[in-house]
Amino acid sequence: xxxxxxxxxxxxxxxxxxxxxxxxxxxxxxxxxxxxxxxxxxxxxxxxxxxxxxxxxxxxxxxxxxxxxxxxxxxxxxxxxxxxxxxxxxxxxxxxxxxxxxxxxxxxxxxxxxxxxxxxxxxxxxxxxxxxxxxxxxxxxxxxxxxxxxxxxxxxxxxxxxxxxxxxxxxxxxxxxxxxxxxxxxxxxxxxxxxxxxxxxxxxxxxxxxxxxxxxxxxxxxxxxxxxxxxxxxxxxxxxxxxxxxxxxxxxxxxxxxxxxxxxxxxxxxxxxxxxxxxxxxxxxxxxxxxxxxxxxxxxx
Amino acid sequence: xxxxxxxxxxxxxxxxxxxxxxxxxxxxxxxxxxxxxxxxxxxxxxxxxxxxxxxxxxxxxxxxxxxxxxxxxxxxxxxxxxxxxxxxxxxxxxxxxxxxxxxxxxxxxxxxxxxxxxxxxxxxxxxxxxxxxxxxxxxxxxxxxxxxxxxxxxxxxxxxxxxxxxxxxxxxxxxxxxxxxxxxxxxxxxxxxxxxxxxxxxxxxxxxxxxxxxxxxxxxxxxxxxxxxxxxxxxxxxxxxxxxxxxxxxxxxxxxxxxxxxxxxxxxxxxxxxxxxxxxxxxxxxxxxxxxxxxxxxxxxxxxxxxxxxxxxxxxxxxxxxxxxxxxxxxxxxxxxxxxxxxxxxxxxxxxxxxxxxxxxxxxxxxxxxxxxxxxxxxxxxxxxxxxxxxxxxxxxxxxxxx
Numbered sequence: 001x002x003x004x005x006x007x008x009x010x011x012x013x014x015x016x017x018x019x020x021x022x023x024x025x026x027x028x029x030x031x032x033x034x035x036x037x038x039x040x041x042x043x044x045x046x047x048x049x050x051x052x053x054x055x056x057x058x059x060x061x062x063x064x065x066x067x068x069x070x071x072x073x074x075x076x077x078x079x080x081x082x083x084x085x086x087x088x089x090x091x092x093x094x095x096x097x098x099x100x101x102x103x104x105x106x107x108x109x110x111x112x113x114x115x116x117x118x119x120x121x122x123x124x125x126x127x128x129x130x131x132x133x134x135x136x137x138x139x140x141x142x143x144x145x146x147x148x149x150x151x152x153x154x155x156x157x158x159x160x161x162x163x164x165x166x167x168x169x170x171x172x173x174x175x176x177x178x179x180x181x182x183x184x185x186x187x188x189x190x191x192x193x194x195x196x197x198x199x200x201x202x203x204x205x206x207x208x209x210x211x212x213x214x215x216x217x218x219x220x221x222x223x224x225x226x227x228x229x230x231x232x233x234x235x236x237x238x239x240x241x242x243x244x245x246x247x248x249x250x251x252x253x254x255x256x257x258x259x260x261x262x263x264x265x266x267x268x269x270x271x272x273x274x275x276x277x278x279x280x281x282x283x284x285x286x287x288x289x290x291x292x293x294x295x296x297x298x299x300x301x
Numbered sequence: 302x303x304x305x306x307x308x309x310x311x312x313x314x315x316x317x318x319x320x321x322x323x324x325x326x327x328x329x330x331x332x333x334x335x336x337x338x339x340x341x342x343x344x345x346x347x348x349x350x351x352x353x354x355x356x357x358x359x360x361x362x363x364x365x366x367x368x369x370x371x372x373x374x375x376x377x378x379x380x381x382x383x384x385x386x387x388x389x390x391x392x393x394x395x396x397x398x399x400x401x402x403x404x405x406x407x408x409x410x411x412x413x414x415x416x417x418x419x420x421x422x423x424x425x426x427x428x429x430x431x432x433x434x435x436x437x438x439x440x441x442x443x444x445x446x447x448x449x450x451x452x453x454x455x456x457x458x459x460x461x462x463x464x465x466x467x468x469x470x471x472x473x474x475x476x477x478x479x480x481x482x483x484x485x486x487x488x489x490x491x492x493x494x495x496x497x498x499x500x501x502x503x504x505x506x507x508x509x510x511x512x513x514x515x516x517x518x519x520x521x522x523x524x525x526x527x528x529x530x531x532x533x534x535x536x537x538x539x540x541x542x543x544x545x546x547x548x549x550x551x552x553x554x555x556x557x558x559x560x561x562x563x564x565x566x567x568x569x570x571x572x573x574x575x576x577x578x579x580x581x582x583x584x585x586x587x588x589x590x591x592x593x594x595x596x597x598x599x600x601x602x603x604x605x606x607x608x609x610x611x612x613x614x615x616x617x618x619x620x621x622x623x624x625x626x627x628x629x630x631x632x633x634x635x636x637x638x639x640x641x642x643x644x645x646x647x648x649x650x651x652x653x654x655x656x657x658x659x660x661x662x663x664x665x666x667x668x669x670x671x672x673x674x675x676x677x678x679x680x681x682x683x684x685x686x687x688x689x690x691x692x693x694x695x696x697x698x699x700x701x702x703x704x
Contacts, residue, residue: 006534020534075400075529093529095399097422101392104384108353108396108404113530115352115379116401122530140392143385 003029003072019047023091029072035220036066036212045071045091051082054248056209056255057156057238061086063215064127064154068092069223074123075113077106079132081163083156100137102128103144106151123223124151130171131161134190138170145199148230152222153201155192155233158240166243173264178243193268196233202272203232208255208265224282225275232275237265308517313350315376317515322480325516326473326576331508338501341468342407342433343368344509345475350516352379352402357390360445361497362407362435369405387412391419391432398428401521401528403479406430409497410437410444413451417458423490424459424562427526429482429519430490431475432460435497436596436647438675446676447497449596452624453652459562461491461569462625463577464595468505470622471495476516477576485523487569489562496597496647570626580628581621583635588617590688591639593632593657595621597679598645604681605645609688616688621653629660641691642667645684649674 006024008016022043028034038044045065051058061083068074071092078087080099087094097105106126113122133141133155141153160178161167168181170190177184196204203225205218215236222232239254241247246254258265271279308319320329325348336344342365346354354373356366373381379402384390387408398404408416413434423430438444439451455462461482465471471493478491495501521528573580584606592602599620606616619635621628636642636657644654644667654669661667671687673679689696 005532073531075531077396091535093527093531093535095396095529097392097395097399097426098418101389101395101419104389104392105396105399107384108355108393108398108402109400109529110396111380111382112353112397112400112402112404116530139385140389143389147382 019043027091028066034066034069034071035216036063039063039066039212046086047089047091049086049089051085052242052248054241054251055082055238056241056251057082057158058086059212059251060156060209060215060236060238061090063209063212064219065090065092067216067219068123068125069220070121070123073121074125074223075109077102077109077124077126077128079128079137081129081132081161083127083129085163100132100135101140102126102132102137103149103153104140106153107144107147107149110149110151121227123227125223126151126153128153128155129162130155130157130159131169134170134192142195142199145196145201145231145233148200150226150230152219152226152232152234154219154222155235156238157235158238158243159189160240160243162240162243166240189264193233193235193270197270200231201233201270202226202230202275204235204268204270205233206235206237206265206268208237208259210252210255210259214267221279225278228278229272229274313515317348317513319350319517320514322476322516325510325514326477329510329514331510333506334509335504335506336468337364337504338435338468338471338495339365339368341472341505341507342475342501343372344507344512345472346405347372347377347512348510348515349405349476349479350403350518351377351405352519353394353397354378354381354405355390355393355397356381356383356406357385357387357408357412358383359387359409359412361437361501362409362433365433365435365501366407369407387416388419391416391423394430394432395419395423395426395428398423398430399426399529401519401530403483403519404428404430405433407433407435409435410439410448410451414439414454417454420455420458420460420490420492425558427488427524427562427565428490429479429488431478431482432490432492433475434492434494435501436494437497440675444675447499448648448674448676449494449496449646450648450650450652450674452492452494453648453650455492455494456625456652456656458492459489459566460625461487461489461566461573461623463491463493463623464621465493465495465500466596466599466620468500468503468507471500472507472509474577476510479516479519480576481569481572483519483523484569484572485525487565487572488525489565489569494596499597566626573623573626577622579631580623580626581619581631581635583617583619585615585617586619586635587638588615589638589640590614590616590643590692591619591636591641592616592643592645592684593619593621593636593653594645595624595653596647598647601679601681601684602645605684605688608681608685614688614692624656627656627660632657632660633662636661636666639666641688643684643688643691644669645671645679645687647673647679
């Protein structure tokens with residue numbers, strides 16, 4: 001989609017909703033170096049959200065949407081859960097269909113877009129919770145990776161079923177007492193990042209969303225690698241402050257505490273050899289571009 | 302009406318000419334060919350300008366699904382792969398249709414049941430996917446035998462549901478089905494059902510349209526809802542997500558959406574009548590005894606009528622082609638003079654008889670059965686026997702039926 005497509009006819013301008021006018025005036029579709037720093041300076045692709053006050057998932061949503069390298073040609077796929085409360089207010093085409101089938105939807109979608117738009121870039125990004133990704137949808141999560149489907153899977157890991165009120169999930173820590181785990185969860189947190197690597201993902205990162213610059217980097221890498229090479233997986237800790245007994249202001253600290261090197265959300269990364277080569281190529285091109293811009297600026301001065 | 306943007310008359314990469322569908326189906330020369338039902342599905346797909354087909358093995362549709370893979374290898378289908386289960390396959394079909402592709406899949410029996418959660422979602426999302434259902438048993442213990450019980454579950458999904466009698470129906474309806482499904486005022490998925498094995502694994506003479514003609518491609522921008530390809534403005538869809546709201550707007554939205562899907566099924570009626578030449582077909586509808594059936598039960602009914610004629614008993618036939626939209630008015634009209642309405646079915650619950658009873662006045666005229674199920678065949682003799690019993694005539698008792 002070109003930005004031209006969202007332009008408003010002059011005659012209709014004043015009757016369009018203000019959030020749409022803002023999208024046309026100051027959204028970042030087509031901006032090559034878009035990123036988290038645009039937040040506050042431009043129209044975000046998320047209009048508002050109905051998540052709990054202070055929910056780290058809302059921060060994650062904003063960082064991810066600001067970091068997509070190509071939102072004007074990106075379609076997102078969600079699933080049932082807290083994310084499905086946000087997607088209707090996101091200015092990127094997105095699909096909610098059922099609970100747990102997100103990677104199957106994305107497989108069909110990506111293939112259809114490849115058939116319909118040969119030679120054009122159409123990115124597909126899945127964003128779903130840990131129940132959808134690891135429990136009810138694990139089959140389809142893994143099978144999409146086995147098939148080397150070219151899209152990115154992002155899991156918002158809040159270690160429980162948040163939207164239904166805090167039930168045990170496969171990504172919950174062992175021993176945690178929750179609904180449906182009345183004597184504490186009896187088995188370990190599922191090691192999906194390791195499973196993702198073994199299942200054929202070319203880029204796997206586990207981290208929290210405490211640092212927007214890090215979220216920007218891993219989202220861009222994941223989308224670029226999935227576009228060119230094969231499946232990628234991000235597992236982002238977005239604690240459910242409500243269900244772990246924290247206050248609205250404590251989400252950030254919870255993430256910082258959990259990402260220490262000895263903790264369960266210490267930064268973890270796997271990059272396949274072809275993906276490393278691609279990232280090196282992209283970095284070299286960026287460097288070239290920056291040098292050229294610097295030279296141009298120097299000449300101008 | 303060809304304008305400058307029309308593709309009619311141009312060629313695809315396989316050298317087939319995009320042809321006006323009405324012209325292709327009604328006026329183009331036909332070649333008689335001796336094929337199995339599965340091969341007929343392949344030949345229809347060759348002419349369907351299909352973008353994405355997703356396959357999964359389950360008897361008795363596996364052969365057709367694999368044959369379409371050959372078409373993909375030959376370059377007739379945009380993309381093709383084997384999914385991991387029917388639930389996943391139907392979601393993959395949905396993803397492809399959300400992305401604006403013309404989508405085809407095939408399934409059967411337990412697979413249809415496993416995938417069931419997807420079907421109301423398909424119609425709710427207005428995805429004109431075509432799914433062939435080669436019906437088979439869904440009972441336990443495991444059965445791969447013919448049985449049409451699964452159709453009963455499809456009737457309330459918001460999908461269009463047609464029931465083919467013969468391989469010829471199948472060939473024509475696959476191609477015509479897309480024309481009905483893809484109408485902007487319909488835009489619903491179609492479950493095109495047949496009785497597994499009887500249609501898929503037997504050979505029949507089928508009149509095929511020319512192989513160098515194919516359907517015009519699907520145009521996703523005629524959809525009543527936006528295609529998810531970021532080619533149109535991505536404005537937010539709603540002020541609040543309706544799923545969690547218990548307010549007036551939320552209730553009104555869900556209510557109107559549900560009504561709209563069923564209204565679209567209703568609106569498909571005129572297109573269906575036009576394309577498959579009526580929702581029902583009748584023979585001797587003025588007879589006092591009428592067999593009303595769908596699928597291969599119609600063929601067995603025809604045989605029974607022939608046997609009865611030999612004995613001087615006149616009996617008529619109503620072949621129901623479309624179950625959704627349901628031909629209520631047509632059935633009322635066709636059965637208005639009948640004293641006995643016999644509904645033979647390949648399932649134990651008799652869902653078709655229930656539908657007919659709910660449709661016509663004086664429903665005590667409906668005789669639900671004979672029923673065969675779990676893979677039994679339906680010899681015309683048991684229909685004859687049922688009719689003679691109804692008429693108070695002596696009939697031979699048939700072994701094994703407890704009669």
